[in-house]
Amino acid sequence: MDTFMTLFLVVVTSALVNNVVLSQFLGLCPFLGVSKQIKTASGMGVAVILVITVSSALCSLLYDLLLVPLGLTYLNTIVFILVIAALVQMTEMVIKKFSQPLYESLGVFLPLITTNCAVLGVALTNVQNGNDLGTSVLTGFGTALGFFIAIVLMSGIREKTAHNDVPKAFQGMPQALLTACLMSIAFYGFKVL
């Protein structure tokens, strides 16, 4: 039971308390760029969950089994970014081959994910904190879940406020940033708990 509680806490901590977008500022480009409609935002969110979970497992394994024994840990940035880029390409090909409807709903978001700093960020944080494989995967999943929650909430708010009459200078990006600011204050509540 205790192990279960610990694992559950890992997921909750990385999803809500240390929300990847709103308190660690990772993955902001897609968060601000693809959050105009709930439908596309949730597609992006699911694609990110998929890629981050798999890539944190792969990166953790590669680091422990290859880089550490060979004494090449300083190469981790290069290795991780290549693994992520290749993984994204492969996921895209596999989905395209096996499920056309899934490809149509998720495929367009996959190329966007290579340069999503949340993916590389999770892989590097896992290594820095010395997480084992299981914790790495759960941290990855939790972080991606946090991204999903944040981007879906954000798109919901943006759909509602898209046609509001805001001052011209604030239209677009500043308005989105102010929304993110209010969400970030709300998420601060989890830290106090």
Added chain:
Amino acid sequence: MKKYWQPFFDGLIKNNPTFVLLLGMCPTLAVTSNAVNGFSMGLSTTAVLLVSNVVISLLRKIIPDGVRIPCYIVIVASLVSMVQLLLQAYVPSVYETLGIYIPLIVVNCIILGRAEAFANRNTVGLSFFDGLGMGLGFTAALTVIGLVREFIGAFSVFGISFAEAMPDWIQPVALFVMAPGAFLTLAFLIAAFNKIRTKKNLPVKREVSCNGHCADCPSASPDCKPQ
């Protein structure tokens, strides 16, 4: 000589990567809780951007078009690893404070964006000045954001506190050095830039370049329309 200063000043002011092109948001918000951090992040990014622009411009006729993005990523990642090791060796304090955001320079949209939009199709000299201008424009933006947040949030300027000089009934707004303050400050600074640009009849960008899709379209050029 004038043709070399053109890309430099374009990058510094007219196409400022942060306030005008709206690129590279993650480090912009994450490390600017004070001016010194913003400044060091800006300079590290400038170093990478400068060298990557030069290297990619030198190799632009050799790199096959089909695999250019992976090639850029490898070049940039190698440079970032070098900067990371240099910082760790010579300025460990900066290395500690910036932490994970140093390796994350690899995925900074400005660098891949400039490689794709500028270095890929211009001479080495021009690419050098473009990298310098864009890098310093980014550094200036980060320093300004850091200054504002530090000033309001902690009553200090470049780490020098002036809290004692303030009367008792004025307290620093701690929110500004926390996460929400980053969004708030950037929103108001971009709005100010928009206001000035509208007055001068310059185009105003309303969205993150190409929906945040940095690598695959000439995203870093101001004429790129979000889909």
